[in-house]
Amino acid sequence: MTKQEILNELKTVIAPYTTNKEMLNSIDDNTDLIKDLKINSANLVDIIIDAEAKYDIEIDYDSADKMVNVGTCIDVISEKIKEKNEQHG
Amino acid sequence: MDNDILNYLPYKSSFRFVDNISFLSENEVVGDYTLRKDAFFYEDHFVGNPVTPGVIVTEIMAQIGLVVLGLFLMKSEDENSIAAGNNFPLLTSTEVSFHKMVLPGEKVTVVSKKEYFRFGKLKCYVEMLDSADELVAKGFFSGIIKKVELK
Numbered sequence: 001m002t003k004q005e006i007l008n009e010l011k012t013v014i015a016p017y018t019t020n021k022e023m024l025n026s027i028d029d030n031t032d033l034i035k036d037l038k039i040n041s042a043n044l045v046d047i048i049i050d051a052e053a054k055y056d057i058e059i060d061y062d063s064a065d066k067m068v069n070v071g072t073c074i075d076v077i078s079e080k081i082k083e084k085n086e087q088h089g
Numbered sequence: 090m091d092n093d094i095l096n097y098l099p100y101k102s103s104f105r106f107v108d109n110i111s112f113l114s115e116n117e118v119v120g121d122y123t124l125r126k127d128a129f130f131y132e133d134h135f136v137g138n139p140v141t142p143g144v145i146v147t148e149i150m151a152q153i154g155l156v157v158l159g160l161f162l163m164k165s166e167d168e169n170s171i172a173a174g175n176n177f178p179l180l181t182s183t184e185v186s187f188h189k190m191v192l193p194g195e196k197v198t199v200v201s202k203k204e205y206f207r208f209g210k211l212k213c214y215v216e217m218l219d220s221a222d223e224l225v226a227k228g229f230f231s232g233i234i235k236k237v238e239l240k
Contacts, residue, residue, distance in 0.1 A: 048208070
């Protein structure tokens with residue numbers, strides 16, 4: 001799965017938690033979820049849980065801590081997908 | 090016995106909206122509160138026609154459904170994690186619909202079921218019922234309990 005694919009899917013995961021739809025359409029790696037998209041920090045937990053369900057992955061506390069902007073979210077998700085695929089050979 | 094948890098609540102008198110906890114487990118809490126006829130908000134809401142404000146109904150649901158269950162879950166993880174007076178609950182989101190009015194003196198029961206408790210955030214589906222077991226309000230509540238070290 002490419003980063004671009006994850007980025008496009010991430011938009012649908014984030015959509016319920018932001019009212020800034022214009023900003024959502026133009027997000028890039030540097031978009032900050034809290035500052036730019038005005039998502040409250042507790043809703044980051046919902047985004048993490050939704051991403052886990054979508055990709056059938058588990059995101060631990062340390063990884064979750066890194067997920068502050070779109071770029072780091074994509075990094076964590078792609079890393080966990082890779083780990084999962086390696087485990088299942 | 091379940092009422093022991095109430096000692097850890099950080100509220101006092103006019104803003105404590107829990108009388109009794111009748112059921113408490115890792116996944117669910119049931120508690121009740123009887124609206125005091127002399128509560129401060131009835132005099133002004135509304136003048137000559139006292140009705141419990143929606144924000145107070147919401148607060149009752151949050152105190153029983155989120156704060157009591159949240160303290161219990163934290164205590165289950167670590168017995169010493171919730172020293173009385175050091176807990177600062179923060180409501181992070183609510184989505185509530187109201188179905189019936191609550192009048193002064195009424196006893197309401199709150200039933201809260203855990204959706205998840207992760208990264209310190211508790212999300213629950215909460216219902217409030219009146220003494221006839223009719224639905225007063227329902228919705229999803231989320232919050233975190235911050236630990237503050239008091240001097």
